[in-house]
Amino acid sequence: MFGKPIGIMLAAYLACMMLKQRPAGTFGQMLGILILAGIGFTMSLFIGTLAFGSGDLATPVRFGVLGGSFVSALLGLIVLGWSCRKLAPRVASDLSREEELAEQRGVFEDIDPPKR
Numbered sequence: 059m060f061g062k063p064i065g066i067m068l069a070a071y072l073a074c075m076m077l078k079q080r081p082a083g084t085f086g087q088m089l090g091i092l093i094l095a096g097i098g099f100t101m102s103l104f105i106g107t108l109a110f111g112s113g114d115l116a117t118p119v120r121f122g123v124l125g126g127s128f129v130s131a132l133l134g135l136i137v138l139g140w141s142c143r144k145l146a147p148r149v150a151s152d153l154s155r156e157e158e159l160a161e162q163r164g165v166f167e168d169i170d171p172p173k174r
Contacts, residue, residue, distance in 0.1 A: 059126040063092035086141025093137055096130030099123045 070088070074081055081088055106119035 059096045059130050062095050062098060066095050067092050084141060086137060090134050090138030090141055093130055094134035096134070097127045099127040102126075 067088075070081070073079075083091075102123040103120060106123060107116070110116045110119055
C-alpha cells in the first residue's frame with residue numbers, strides 16, 4: 059500500500075526535475091493517483107502463493123493483500139474526490155478546439171446570418 063506509491067512519486071519527481079517540467083496535475087490529484095497505484099494486487103497474490111503455498115498462512119496473506127488493495131482504492135477515491143471538487147466545471151462548447159483558440163485570440167467573430 060505504501061511502497062508502490064512512494065516509488066512512483068519519486069520516479070515522477072525525478073523525471074520532472076530532469077526534464078524541467080511541471081507535474082501535469084495538482085498535488086492532491088497526483089497524491090490520489092499515487093494512492094490508487096497501491097491497488098495492484100495480482101503480483102502480490104502470486105508471490106504470496108509461492109511463498110506460503112497452501113499452508114496455514116495462505117488465507118491471511120490473501121486477505122491482507124485484498125484488504126490493502128481495498129484500502130488503497132477507497133483512500134485514493136476519497137483524495138481524488140476531494141482534490142477534484144475544487145475544480146471549476148467545464149462548460150460544453152459547440153466550437154471545435156481550433157475555433158475556441160481563434161475566439162480567445164479575437165480572430166473568430168460570430169457573424170449573424172442575414173435576416174429575410
